[in-house]
Amino acid sequence: MSEGFKLEIINPEKSFLLKDGVSEVVVPAFEGDMGILKDHISIISFLKPGLVKVFMSGSNEETYYVEDGIIEFKNNCLSILTSNIFNIKKIDQNILKDDLTKAEKDSKDPEISDQKKYLIDQKIDVLKSLTLN
Amino acid sequence: MASLDDLKKRISSVKSTQKITKAMKMVAASKLRRAQESAEKGRPYSEKMNNIILNLSNSISDKENSPKLLVGSGEDKTHLCIVMTSDRGLCGGFNTNIIKKAKSYFQKILNEGKTLKIITVGSKGYDQLKRTYKDNIIEKISFKESKYVNYFDAEKVGKIIINRFEKKEFDVCAIFYNQFKNVITQIPQEQQIIPLKTEASEKNSSEDNYDFEPEEDEILSNLLPKNISTQIFKAMLENSASEQGSRMSAMDNATRNAGEMVDKLTIQYNRSRQAAITKELIEIISGAESL
Numbered sequence: 028m029s030e031g032f033k034l035e036i037i038n039p040e041k042s043f044l045l046k047d048g049v050s051e052v053v054v055p056a057f058e059g060d061m062g063i064l065k066d067h068i069s070i071i072s073f074l075k076p077g078l079v080k081v082f083m084s085g086s087n088e089e090t091y092y093v094e095d096g097i098i099e100f101k102n103n104c105l106s107i108l109t110s111n112i113f114n115i116k117k118i119d120q121n122i123l124k125d126d127l128t129k130a131e132k133d134s135k136d137p138e139i140s141d142q143k144k145y146l147i148d149q150k151i152d153v154l155k156s157l158t159l160n
Numbered sequence: 161m162a163s164l165d166d167l168k169k170r171i172s173s174v175k176s177t178q179k180i181t182k183a184m185k186m187v188a189a190s191k192l193r194r195a196q197e198s199a200e201k202g203r204p205y206s207e208k209m210n211n212i213i214l215n216l217s218n219s220i221s222d223k224e225n226s227p228k229l230l231v232g233s234g235e236d237k238t239h240l241c242i243v244m245t246s247d248r249g250l251c252g253g254f255n256t257n258i259i260k261k262a263k264s265y266f267q268k269i270l271n272e273g274k275t276l277k278i279i280t281v282g283s284k285g286y287d288q289l290k291r292t293y294k295d296n297i298i299e300k301i302s303f304k305e306s307k308y309v310n311y312f313d314a315e316k317v318g319k320i321i322i323n324r325f326e327k328k329e330f331d332v333c334a335i336f337y338n339q340f341k342n343v344i345t346q347i348p349q350e351q352q353i354i355p356l357k358t359e360a361s362e363k364n365s366s367e368d369n370y371d372f373e374p375e376e377d378e379i380l381s382n383l384l385p386k387n388i389s390t391q392i393f394k395a396m397l398e399n400s401a402s403e404q405g406s407r408m409s410a411m412d413n414a415t416r417n418a419g420e421m422v423d424k425l426t427i428q429y430n431r432s433r434q435a436a437i438t439k440e441l442i443e444i445i446s447g448a449e450s451l
Contacts, residue, residue, distance in 0.1 A: 037205045037208060038311075039206075039311045040198065040202065040310075041201040042201060042204055056373060058374055069369060070371040070372070070373065071379060072373045072379070097212060097379075108212075110311060110315075
């Protein structure tokens with residue numbers, strides 16, 4: 028395989044990350060984690076809270092935590108639109124803990140829909156695994 | 161004619177006003193740079209979002225069952241207008257231009273016999289509209305506390321709109337804001353967000369065969385509320401850049417006018433001082449001659 032593909036992560040405030048030559052990206056798609064390689068078919072999907080893993084050609088790996096988002100893959104260019112994204116190396120543990128307590132409180136609300144419940148549970152799982160480290 | 165003392169006082173007062181307007185201009189200029197930057201950085205997000213939604217709505221086969229946010233409630237009776245203005249004054253025609261645009265739209269709606277509801281974002285818009293349209297304003301929102309435009313504020317507005325839509329309080333929703341073109345020109349904009357206007361971009365829709373996971377409908381129903389917040393956010397960014405630009409040029413004008421005024425007053429001051437001196441001299445000379 029020659030070079031990788033282009034990755035673009037955008038949040039409303041700025042273009043968060045722009046990278047060329049990415050060999051693989053694993054995204055937490057709504058129906059399960061999804062690995063995207065070069066020449067993937069054009070796809071649109073949306074994300075649940077989870078970790079985005081970016082594998083660079085030189086066996087570098089970077090991980091980001093996203094809360095939600097949409098991905099679009101087209102012509103070897105992957106765009107991730109998300110309202111909230113953190114690099115997990117630079118993330119502030121306190122923010123995570125705050126988020127976790129808030130999510131736990133939300134999940135106890137009896138009136139939320141099944142879909143929201145599913146998303147919140149996912150979020151709690153991910154946040155717990157992150158705060159443990 | 162004003163006495164010398166009065167003139168002196170006026171000159172110093174104009175000068176201190178000039179100092180204030182000059183300072184405001186400087187502040188606006190530095191804020192403008194930041195606001196412009198974030199407006200430009202925010203553009204890719206809303207553009208991408210729009211693209212994706214366009215692609216999605218083009219590939220939806222069953223238009224009748226697609227989400228209401230996309231196709232509307234099927235009626236056209238109640239219009240909700242979101243009028244976005246600034247929280248602070250002294251920014252030239254910035255707020256007036258938005259209000260003017262909005263008012264002409266309101267008039268059109270009311271002439272057609274439809275119901276009008278207004279939400280104002282920013283306190284200046286409320287101040288200007290409350291006289292004529294007090295009964296139509298259903299909510300006023302202001303983000304005076306937030307220093308910079310941020311996405312959370314936009315999301316709050318978006319949620320309010322969606323909640324009201326789900327309660328079937330309105331059929332069509334439009335937002336009013338100023339688009340930032342450059343420091344001198346800001347263009348008041350009217351944008352319909354519910355139902356979404358999907359401009360037919362036929363040229364690339366045929367080639368794009370997307371895979372969807374999960375189904376189109378499900379993605380759309382997730383995406384559309386987000387899109388509304390994004391559009392609001394975009395409008396807020398454009399607005400804040402426009403506000404600063406407008407304030408900067410208004411203050412620039414004010415500073416220049418104050419300078420001209422000081423010049424004029426100074427000439428007048430010098431003339432009357434000279435007149436007083438001449439008068440005294442004449443008095444002395446004629447007094448000496450009579451001796």
